[in-house]
Amino acid sequence: MNEYVMRRVLLVPPTVFIISLIVFGSIRLLPGDALDDRLAEAGVPAEDRLKIRADLGLDRPLVEQYFDWMGGLARGDLGDSIFSKDSVRTRAWRALPITVELGVLSIMFAIILGIPTGLISALKPGSFIDLIVRTLAIGGLSIPNFWLATLLIVLPAIWWEWVPPLTYVSFVDDPIGNVTLFLLPALVLSLRLGATVMRMVRSEILVVILADYVRTARG
Template sequence: MRAYIIRRLLLLIPTLLLVTMIVFCAVRFIPGSVIEMMAAQSGETENMDATIRAIRHNLGLDVPIHVQYFRWLGNALRGDLGRSLWTQESITRELFQRLPISVELGILAIVIGLLIAVPVGIFSAIRQDSIGDYIGRSIAIFCISVPSFWLATLVVVYPSIWFGWTPPLPVIPFLQDPLGNLRQFIIPAILLGMVMSGTTMRMTRTMMLEVLRQDYIRTAWAKGLKEQVVIYRHALKNALIPVVTIVGLQLPILVGGAVIIETIFGLPGLGRYFVDALFQRDYPIISAINLIVAAFVMFCNLAVDIAYAYLDPRVHYT
């Protein structure tokens, strides 16, 4: 296991280099460069070419793109992710301020999604083909099918029209007012965790049905054990092994959904920071967030593989 973990960690290095290199180059081809935007806002109309050359030189974009990339990479290895092209503020400081908001939103979405998905999936399995099973399966299909951004838009628009309610814009720090903070984050977290909840719900039901048909479960029933003992002590542990993998694979979708949810609800997290940078063509911010998200997803996949081997003794990594 130790050798496998070391190999996976070493594999992260070329993977991160490739991902960051692709994104670093790709954003330069988005129509409407930051140089053109700044030149248009400068108000200079007579000598536009000279203005563009001056802006390009000041931003350090007048050198070949591979020189820009290795310059950025060298600074990133030293912990300096650069400065915003528009505000010249430190990106590292901005990330430290915005990261807790995205982390809190993601953790709440995962917790709420699992608290809904696992119990409903277990109930649907042990009450197969009952009314409760059909309701649970319908809820899962609804969560998977309906886009979270569409529901988020409805939540923001219609309550403001009908009841005069809008989500509070200033973020309430958790340590300052825990209840106020949770009230602010609970609706975005529910909407963000819906897709993961529906997928996990269906997987939990499927695996529970498969495990409940195993011989050792029939033996447990034959011994006269109570239903709670059979379900939670014998069946649930084995049924949740594939669910762990599904939850890990849902994390990239969760990250992508956070970008939209934060933008709709006005939460100043990494997702909204990324969207603002994308509209402004702020290349250093885009590259920095891409690096963080790529590393996060890769480490989560590694953690899922390790957890899978821990939960299932039959799995061995060499």
């Protein structure tokens, strides 16, 4: 066990290094330049664009840019956004409460959906209800979240001319508005986890129900 843990720990540095190369390379080596496109749309002259690139360090060799980026990442300095000019770290901290709330609600929905359906499916194995629950679980595992989320936004807008709220409001200011805002995203994100919970609950309950001591007690 200790050797296994040690091997995993030793794999962390090369894994992080490879992932950092992939992330950095995908940003720097892909065709196109977001900064130049943005500045060109704003009508910034070519000379000023070169100066801005130099200020951002984008005119330096890629190797130097990579190590500068890794150094900032190690210090927690993620730089400034090219578009908003705000600190990336500040923007991340600003979005953290929203992300946490969405994650917590998704887990809650997954538990609420997964445990009861798994229990019902296990208590009626082979029944029509079991077939429906297992089919829904397979759908929850296989349907892409982004596709389902798009449908849940587009179809109500077409059929009932209803669009979910898009402006964020905090729970403190408006609890009902906040929950309404997160309802659809949390529900969509919970489907995959809820399907996994349902399958696990069903499997574990079936193991217990079919155990020899349970069948003996019931007989």
